[in-house]
Amino acid sequence: MFKMWRWVVLLMFAAVAANIAYAAKNPVWLNGKVLDTERNRYFAGTINNSSESGSVYANGNSGSYQGTTSGSNIAVYRVYANYVIDGGDIVYLLEERLHFRWSKAANLTVNGPIKYYVDGRKMHFIDDQGKERTVEITKKTLKQP
Numbered sequence: 001m002f003k004m005w006r007w008v009v010l011l012m013f014a015a016v017a018a019n020i021a022y023a024a025k026n027p028v029w030l031n032g033k034v035l036d037t038e039r040n041r042y043f044a045g046t047i048n049n050s051s052e053s054g055s056v057y058a059n060g061n062s063g064s065y066q067g068t069t070s071g072s073n074i075a076v077y078r079v080y081a082n083y084v085i086d087g088g089d090i091v092y093l094l095e096e097r098l099h100f101r102w103s104k105a106a107n108l109t110v111n112g113p114i115k116y117y118v119d120g121r122k123m124h125f126i127d128d129q130g131k132e133r134t135v136e137i138t139k140k141t142l143k144q145p
Helices: 002-025
Strands: 030-059 062-086 090-098 113-119 122-126 134-144
Touching: none
Parallel strands: none
Antiparallel strands: 030 062, 030 113, 062 090, 090 134, 113 122, 122 134
8 A cells, every 4th residue: 555655645646747848848838019119339448469579688777679569459249139029918029149250130021920938037929030039138117007
């Protein structure tokens, strides 16, 4: 009888774990509206490239210097794509960092529909090309009646 009780408890834990895994793999997709999209560049700093060469000639108590110096600064920018999504009772502000020069923001239509779900501080949505994107939620605003 005691072994039967163990199996029942074990099966209950397995059922709960399977339900959690199923919910994580099959989220509930919600319908929303794209209010705005924007791409921003922020100045992050510069990278310095410099080189110098030279030689010192000492002649008794006097000395002279001959040499060349050169330098250049390269500006570094960080690029972000911002999205504003109306989820019914909450408006979400999303921010996605575009890491590479060839990275593209999500293809969304302003005032168009969007399918999404929220997972903690991340929002998963499907863009106009059918690609699923995951973007960080930076701000949530509750709509007032």
